[in-house]
Amino acid sequence: MNTAAQTASRTDASPLIRLQNVRKVYRTGRTEALAISDVTLDINEGDLLSVVGPSGCGKTTVLKILAGLHDADGGTVSIGDGHGSFVEGRDVGMVFQQPLLLKWRTISDNVILPAQILGLPMKAARERARDLLQMVGLGQAGDKYPFELSGGMQQRAAIARALIHDPKLVLMDEPFGALDAITREKMNLEMLRIWQESRKTFVFVTHGIQEAIFLGSHCAVLTAGPARMADFFRIDLPHPRHLDIKTSTTFGDYVKRVYRQLGME
């Protein structure tokens, strides 16, 4: 087991997610690429795990394994109680770097799409979509079309869509990477509010070290070449978090810890 992970893993009897020595190799023809080696971490219900690291270190691969899109080639992946209490299609919501809204559907109709695909009752889904749009600050935008919304607003709609089927786990792959710096900071604040209100478990992939520390209840640091998990720790910063926390010594110490792991000191 990775020593850093061992230090940070908790003693709770049943985390929602437990990855132990997970390894993934991509095979194309005769070539093999080690995407991740030895990722070990626990995620408890209600955690917000930030996964940070440079391009190509395997962050998206970890998300794809959690989403059930890829199998691991080694180690163990356990989600839920292991007795069918967790079904990826039903219990995972995803948010990508681009909002990927269907331009011919209204925002409300975009938000209810996963519920339609899963065959959930539509009346309840429409009511839930209204509540979720309210929660992400788009209470007045349900009848609009995606082109009428800013990038940040579209990404909020994508977050509402990821929550429509009441998933246990929300996976976010660099969701604010395409936004300008100021909108991104605002979305970070929104993100923390949404996480706390929704009481869901989030895994949030980012290249942004400050973003990872600001948002996370826990942080996993992945490094490239070879791809491996270098660190996993709990972030003991108080909630609610405001932007000025970034000027605190504790915040700076966490950032330095990540810099150190990434060889950027």
Ligand SMILES: Nc1ncnc2c1ncn2[C@@H]1O[C@H](COP(=O)(O)OP(=O)(O)OP(=O)(O)O)[C@@H](O)[C@H]1O
């Ligand atoms: N389908 C695939 N086939 C072969 N190699 C792949 C495939 N997907 C990813 N890889 C390789 O696996 C490694 C990890 O990729 P991954 O997308 O998980 O990294 P990442 O940290 O999310 O990168 P980025 O931050 O640039 O999105 C990279 O070297 C990538 O080229």
